Amino acid sequence: MLVAGRIFFFLSAIIVSSTSLAFKVGLVLDKGGKDDKSFNTSAYNGATKAEKELGIELKYVEATDNNSLEVLHRNFAQKKYDLVIGIGFAQADAIKKVAALFPQTQFAIVDGEVKANNVRSLLFEEHEGSFLMGAAAAMKSKTGVVGFLGGMDIPLIRRFQKGYEAGVKYINPKATVLNNYIGVTGEAWNNPTKAKEMALSQIGKKADVIFHAAGASGSGLFDAAADKKIYAIGVDSNQNWIKPGVVLTSMLKRVDVAVYETIKSANAKQFQGGVIRFGLKDSGVDWALDQNNEKLWSALEKNKLNEIKKQIIAKKIAVPDYYVTK
Amino acid sequence: MKKAAPIIGLIVGIALACLLALFFRENPLHVLKVLLTSSYNSKFDFGLTLFYTTCLIFSGLAFSIPMKAGLFHIGAEGQIIFSAVVAAYLGHVLPFDTSFSILLLCVLTALAGFLAAYVIALLKLYRQAHEVVVAIMLNFILSAFATWFTINRLQNPNSQNPETHLIQPSFQFLNNDFLKVYFEQSAVSSFFLVAILFCIVLFILEQKTLWGLQIRAYGSNPLAARRLQISDFKILTISLGLAGVCSALVGLTEVLGNTFQFKIGFSPQYGFLGIAVALLARNNFLGIIASAFLMASLHKGASDLDLETKFLTRDFSLILQAIIIFSVASSYYFFNYRFKKKVKLD
Numbered sequence: 001m002l003v004a005g006r007i008f009f010f011l012s013a014i015i016v017s018s019t020s021l022a023f024k025v026g027l028v029l030d031k032g033g034k035d036d037k038s039f040n041t042s043a044y045n046g047a048t049k050a051e052k053e054l055g056i057e058l059k060y061v062e063a064t065d066n067n068s069l070e071v072l073h074r075n076f077a078q079k080k081y082d083l084v085i086g087i088g089f090a091q092a093d094a095i096k097k098v099a100a101l102f103p104q105t106q107f108a109i110v111d112g113e114v115k116a117n118n119v120r121s122l123l124f125e126e127h128e129g130s131f132l133m134g135a136a137a138a139m140k141s142k143t144g145v146v147g148f149l150g151g152m153d154i155p156l157i158r159r160f161q162k163g164y165e166a167g168v169k170y171i172n173p174k175a176t177v178l179n180n181y182i183g184v185t186g187e188a189w190n191n192p193t194k195a196k197e198m199a200l201s202q203i204g205k206k207a208d209v210i211f212h213a214a215g216a217s218g219s220g221l222f223d224a225a226a227d228k229k230i231y232a233i234g235v236d237s238n239q240n241w242i243k244p245g246v247v248l249t250s251m252l253k254r255v256d257v258a259v260y261e262t263i264k265s266a267n268a269k270q271f272q273g274g275v276i277r278f279g280l281k282d283s284g285v286d287w288a289l290d291q292n293n294e295k296l297w298s299a300l301e302k303n304k305l306n307e308i309k310k311q312i313i314a315k316k317i318a319v320p321d322y323y324v325t326k
Numbered sequence: 327m328k329k330a331a332p333i334i335g336l337i338v339g340i341a342l343a344c345l346l347a348l349f350f351r352e353n354p355l356h357v358l359k360v361l362l363t364s365s366y367n368s369k370f371d372f373g374l375t376l377f378y379t380t381c382l383i384f385s386g387l388a389f390s391i392p393m394k395a396g397l398f399h400i401g402a403e404g405q406i407i408f409s410a411v412v413a414a415y416l417g418h419v420l421p422f423d424t425s426f427s428i429l430l431l432c433v434l435t436a437l438a439g440f441l442a443a444y445v446i447a448l449l450k451l452y453r454q455a456h457e458v459v460v461a462i463m464l465n466f467i468l469s470a471f472a473t474w475f476t477i478n479r480l481q482n483p484n485s486q487n488p489e490t491h492l493i494q495p496s497f498q499f500l501n502n503d504f505l506k507v508y509f510e511q512s513a514v515s516s517f518f519l520v521a522i523l524f525c526i527v528l529f530i531l532e533q534k535t536l537w538g539l540q541i542r543a544y545g546s547n548p549l550a551a552r553r554l555q556i557s558d559f560k561i562l563t564i565s566l567g568l569a570g571v572c573s574a575l576v577g578l579t580e581v582l583g584n585t586f587q588f589k590i591g592f593s594p595q596y597g598f599l600g601i602a603v604a605l606l607a608r609n610n611f612l613g614i615i616a617s618a619f620l621m622a623s624l625h626k627g628a629s630d631l632d633l634e635t636k637f638l639t640r641d642f643s644l645i646l647q648a649i650i651i652f653s654v655a656s657s658y659y660f661f662n663y664r665f666k667k668k669v670k671l672d
Contacts, residue, residue: 059633061632061633063629064628064640064643065594066589066592067374067377067378068628068629071626071630074370075633076633093487153477154477154590184469184470184472
């Protein structure tokens with residue numbers, strides 16, 4: 001039974017792999033899954049855009065736990081996928097191992113750094129974007145108190161927090177920043193109820209603009225902000241549409257662009273390993289302005305924010321980076 | 327017939343699950359094939375299945391030992407995470423000279439698991455707090471401590487991941503473990519053998535010793551047991567303490583045998599999967615080996631279903647696990663029910 005199953009499996013694998021000649025891309029999503037409306041969704045959108053426009057063959061999977069990551073990458077490589085993309089810092093170790101075993105396969109990782117010839121690391125300068133959000137929050141705050149809601153207390157989110165605090169102080173040195181983290185386990189990325197409670201308690205302490213970096217938990221903040229008529233700031237994807245008029249802006253982290261560009265260059269046989277950093281300068285990190293939040297911003301405020309952005313790009317404003325300073 | 331009940335339940339469950347795949351426009355035979363073969367595709371895959379089996383055996387024991395004494399212990403998850411942090415910390419700071427250090431690390435980690443579980447026993451003994459409430463709350467407290475400690479005291483400076491330092495190279499002795507080498511550097515380690523040994527030893531202790539008898543007596547009727555001079559203190563200490571040690575062994579399996587560090591979120595809720603494992607085995611210590619292997623294969627098959635099929639995602643595997651647990655558990659009821667009815671008619 002087992003042997004027969006294996007033979008059948010083997011044959012079918014051969015048939016499948018020999019019939020399709022398109023460039024094959026495997027996408028390994030983080031535990032958050034493709035519908036988190038934030039980080040993973042962004043990556044998924046970038047990959048599906050590439051599927052439509054470039055005619056590549058795309059297969060995506062979602063990780064069940066840390067150990068399964070390595071298996072998923074291995075399987076993709078064994079099935080002769082041309083490019084395998086890992087989404088999220090947790091996949092760095094798995095990619096490091098598998099990339100060494102399969103030097104012919106190209107790998108890419110978002111948010112993590114792996115040093116190998118066949119791996120491209122896609123990193124984002126989140127602190128720059130958060131600084132801009134801090135400045136925006138301080139400009140719009142009437143009470144001088146603003147809030148920050150982090151998902152899980154991990155270095156990546158501390159990086160958001162530190163940039164945000166610096167941005168607030170840049171506009172208003174006397175402002176108070178309230179910091180809260182939603183949880184201590186992975187559940188924190190998907191707990192809107194608790195996010196809402198924390199947002200309400202921050203509002204109780206007079207916060208009138210709150211920025212979240214908490215994945216799918218963020219929807220709780222948007223509800224609280226709409227109830228209490230204050231402003232919220234979204235993260236990763238453009239979340240302005242979720243509550244128009246309430247969401248002041250969103251800190252865009254263009255994972256979709258990074259993924260799309262990587263697939264495009266690999267498809268054109270121009271894949272190169274190494275680190276690529278996306279920051280304000282190449283719009284890899286940015287603030288979102290569209291029809292949903294246009295009315296909230298006067299021309300003067302827009303100019304001021306864009307001016308700050310220019311100064312960060314020109315390195316006239318030094319943004320503290322948690323990874324460097326701790 | 328009655329003895330074959332779980333196997334029949336298993337077959338019915340898998341059949342039902344495969345039929346369900348029809349709704350998702352998937353070929354049920356294909357799903358079945360992926361499920362059956364995913365754990366054995368390569369030595370590496372099989373090694374990973376055995377690693378999951380190891381963790382699930384220990385967490386299954388952590389639930390079923392207190393169950394023998396009538397305690398519903400759902401605090402394994404927190405103890406696993408806590409003891410994994412302790413093991414990673416000790417592996418980082420303990421001076422290494424001889425194999426004595428390894429022994430010390432294991433003993434201290436086991437002690438950490440013991441103490442974490444013992445909080446439940448103490449609160450029950452002296453404050454009459456219900457073990458379920460204490461255990462579930464303790465899960466959060468312990469994992470909060472683990473997260474705090476990792477990020478603020480032990481964060482690996484070479485990584486952006488929330489994880490601890492690697493333990494010292496001399497503690498990574500299981501890297502050249504014969505099981506690991508045989509299974510192509512998979513996650514499995516000699517802890518697998520320890521897990522099996524544990525099941526056998528516990529089975530003997532339960533069946534052949536006075537303590538085993540007393541715990542079972544306490545489990546079936548605490549009031550009568552107290553009359554027989556069996557002290558609450560002793561029973562709670564042994565059963566919950568051993569459960570804590572078993573939880574600590576999951577932490578050791580991960581830290582000493584797999585990643586050599588503590589990563590936040592490493593456990594796919596072993597503590598809670600362990601409950602299903604123990605219930606499937608009807609709290610039989612030897613049965614836990616088989617049911618842990620079954621659950622491990624399903625857990626492993628889960629990620630492969632996602633990869634091998636077009637429409638099924640990892641969520642389907644949860645449905646699948648639920649159906650199989652449900653049908654196996656109800657098969658006992660089904661067969662026992664008919665059996666009892668016959669007795670009544672006689």
